[in-house]
Amino acid sequence: MIKKLLIIGDPHAHPDYDNSRFDLLGKYIVESQPDCIICMGDFADMPSLSSYDRGTTGFEGRRYSKDVAAAVDAQRRMWAPTEAYNAHAAKMHRKRYDPDTAIVYGNHEDRIDKARSSNPHLSDTLSLADLRYEEFWGTVVDFKTPMILENIVFRHFHPNRMGRATSSVSLARTIMTKSGMSCVVGHSHLLDFAQNARADGRKRFGLSAGCFGHPDHDESWSRGTDGDWWIGVIELENVEDGYFERLTTVSLEWMERNL
Secondary structure (H helix, E strand, C coil): CEEEEEEECECCECCCCCCHHHHHHHHHHHHHCCCEEEECCCCECCHHHCCCCCCCHHHCCCCHHHHHHHHHHHHHHHHHHHHHHHHHHHHCCCCCCCCEEEEECCCCCHHHHHHHHHCHHHCCCCCHHHHCHHHHCCEEECCCCCEEECCEEEECCCECCCCCECCCCCHHHHHHHHHCCEEEECCCCCEEEEEEECCCCCEEEEEEECECCCCCCCCCCCCCCHHHCCEEEEEEEEEECCECCEEEEEEHHHHHHHC
């Protein structure tokens, strides 16, 4: 059983937007002290490697080094309060806070591998290791690879037969049905939840975990859909064998008012 599990939807750390929200997230982590923390991917936005608007005026000025720096800075800010807490705990001879942590690669991180594949001359220059996820997270999961924890599938998105993200008006119910078990995804930035029960009474659920992006985010690839996004994190309590006892949503707005 996991007593408290914190789920972080796609954060999209981006060089054009400040990372102050990660300071708040770090404070919340120390306050709540979840036993396990999972990020659903797209921690780094990587706009310099976008193929969506390459060649347009909006693309000018983008730099890979700035993208990487934004992601590393966001991770430092996020974990700084935990480091400060543990430094104080050591001085006071108290127990450290040491949660299990995991991050799955999303399609925005996959832009790095796509750029390496399309441009072999960059293979020695670009690397997923540049994001330094292994330094900040206990487990790093490959893109499209499912991570199963307490009989729940965690992945950036549930792929359809073409390998692309499953989409639906009722996304949570769709991924739950297609997975055949409880399932948590990121990617869509939508907050959606569904559940049902098998004939033997065992419950399962589907959860689309929203995102933790900047509230002023505005890029051509997402324009027109941003208003549907939910920005915050989700906590599940007493998670065991595919279900939980309590689900709590914690919006960025709540963090801004209370932390």
